Amino acid sequence: MNLQGAIEADDVGKLYSLIEEDENLLDHGSAGPFPNTPLHAAADKGKTKVAMEIAILKPSFAQKLNRGGDSPMHLALKNKHYHTARALMTLNPALIRVRGRGGITPLHFVAGKIGDNELLELLAEFLYACKPSIEDLTNRCETAVHVAIKNHNLKAFKVLLGWLKRVDLTQILQWKDEDGNTVLHIAVVEEQLEIIKLLIGHTDVNAKNFQGETALEIFKDSHPSDNQDVARRLRGRSTPNLCLSEYFSRELTSKEKYEFFFGSGDATARDIILIVATLIATATYQAALSPPGGYWQDSSPSSNPLANSTVATTNSSGIAIEKPHQAGDIIMKSPNLYFFSVVNSMAFFASIGTILATALPLWPRTSMVYISMVILGVAFTFNLVSQFPKSEEVPGLLLGYFNLSLQVAVMVVPLVVWGKHLGIVNRIDPPGRHIHNLQG
Structure with missing residues (x-):
């Protein structure tokens, strides 16, 4: 055979x-x-x-x-x-x-x-x-x-x-x-x-x-x-x-300018940005949970006649009376507390805004990232406002509104920029023939 x-x-x-x-x-x-x-x-x-x-x-x-x-x-x-x-x-x-x-x-x-x-x-x-x-x-x-x-x-x-x-x-x-x-x-x-x-x-x-x-x-x-x-x-x-020639002849879109400025268009740079943004979000959230100086462990005596005062004083015997407070309030003094809260909040929301902007080109597969970041931002704001001294309720509420406005900004701005970019890119009429397109 x-x-x-x-x-x-x-x-x-x-x-x-x-x-x-x-x-x-x-x-x-x-x-x-x-x-x-x-x-x-x-x-x-x-x-x-x-x-x-x-x-x-x-x-x-x-x-x-x-x-x-x-x-x-x-x-x-x-x-x-x-x-x-x-x-x-x-x-x-x-x-x-x-x-x-x-x-x-x-x-x-x-x-x-x-x-x-x-x-x-x-x-x-x-x-x-x-x-x-x-x-x-x-x-x-x-x-x-x-x-x-x-x-x-x-x-x-x-x-x-x-x-x-x-x-x-x-x-x-x-x-x-x-x-x-x-x-x-x-x-x-x-x-x-x-x-x-x-x-x-x-x-x-x-x-x-x-x-x-x-x-x-x-x-x-x-x-x-x-x-x-x-x-x-x-x-x-x-x-x-x-047509492609018309698209290339146009000015860069806001999204493309953002990519070039921050380097997020490069895969390696994007990975570094995500890692750093995640570390900043973690550090700033932890700082809100554990602010410098910590928290009061007990409340000041409710019988204190100066319970509504915002400064420490002394009684008739010359014994110092602590600033009125409740257990769980932040110990840090007002000017430092305001500065720390504002700067820490800005760093936190800038980091989650970076994460959202980086994840947006992969929408809707990254929709859970958006949902998670929104929940995290709300939790951050609630945690910070709830720990603000009760004697400073108005500044605490103002800080809460400030944080909510930051959260809306980091959610809406990337969406608006991305939407305008898609409004141009989706009009391109190329021959195709490549899986990678101009949106990714």
């Missing part, structure tokens, strides 16, 4: 017997730029056991293309040997990204192939095993979503859309093919109303293709009078889009 016979029989034992006889067995006929390797032959016939052994012995074979522009995984998929394709994927998930003829990857292939539930499950497994595979484009700049829509594969589109939502990559729906068409443009051209309805809310309805047409304009040309509900949804906002 020769090598082809071992492949046909899916006999791993015979394969190794042949290798013992000729250690270069697998290399015969596998040279050249586009070889038809033994792995190609095994995958083409769905001989999973032998295919896996050859892929382990010769990992490079799995990424080579034959003269037809197919990798072993492409051949397995084309011949519906899904078990073999799945086995190769478990061996090396990067095989999902191998580009074959036309730049089509295995992910593109399963996204465009209308089949049974097993094929849909394989599509989901590909996405789960190799997240970056969604970035890959065909030679026509098509994503897997483009391919699914062009092939009217509604089930595959739903799998892709659900996955993009879960991994927060719906921005890929904005990517354009070689004609400047987003997936929404394609869905309108192909008259796939169900897909159009699913896409609205996740794509920019004002995006134009390279012919200068929006999805609504294409829809009106093909549906001049009917489907008014879809037309209404496609109208979207009237805000004009910006």
Whole structure:
């Protein structure tokens, strides 16, 4: 039995017997730029056991293309040997990204192939095993979503859309093919109303293709009078889009100026800022709990006739009478107390404001950070005001209002700055093709 016979029989034992006889067995006929390797032959016939052994012995074979522009995984998929394709994927998930003829990857292939539930499950497994595979484009700049829509594969589109939502990559729906068409443009051209309805809310309805047409304009040309509900949804906002050149020609937004000034645009600097801000917030909160001088441990006698006085004095026998106080009041004297409270509060709220501003670009995933910082700010204010001397109730209330105003400022200012930034960035109409965008 020769090598082809071992492949046909899916006999791993015979394969190794042949290798013992000729250690270069697998290399015969596998040279050249586009070889038809033994792995190609095994995958083409769905001989999973032998295919896996050859892929382990010769990992490079799995990424080579034959003269037809197919990798072993492409051949397995084309011949519906899904078990073999799945086995190769478990061996090396990067095989999902191998580009074959036309730049089509295995992910593109399963996204465009209308089949049974097993094929849909394989599509989901590909996405789960190799997240970056969604970035890959065909030679026509098509994503897997483009391919699914062009092939009217509604089930595959739903799998892709659900996955993009879960991994927060719906921005890929904005990517354009070689004609400047987003997936929404394609869905309108192909008259796939169900897909159009699913896409609205996740794509920019004002995006134009390279012919200068929006999805609504294409829809009106093909549906001049009917489907008014879809037309209404496609109208979207009237805000004009910006091309990249127009965006780069503009002045920096307030958010971008903030990033350059504080260095938060750099990942390393951002980590340092967060660490320092957290340390300052911890130190200032602790200082509010344990102010210099501490607290009175007991209350002054309630029978003291000078209970409402704010200064220490002496009685008729010349014995000093302590300043009126209650247990738990801060001991620090008024001028120092005011200065300490104001400066400590400003440092505390500046630090949590920095944390909020740094976390904002990742909203809504950082929503719990906002909630936690708000609760912490309220607790800080309540703690400080409740420990203020009862004889100085008015300054204590003023300090409470001052702290609340600081908390509102550190919450609202980052939101306003970020909102204005998004108002410009969300109008950009680039070709896409990169996961990292200008908002992150």
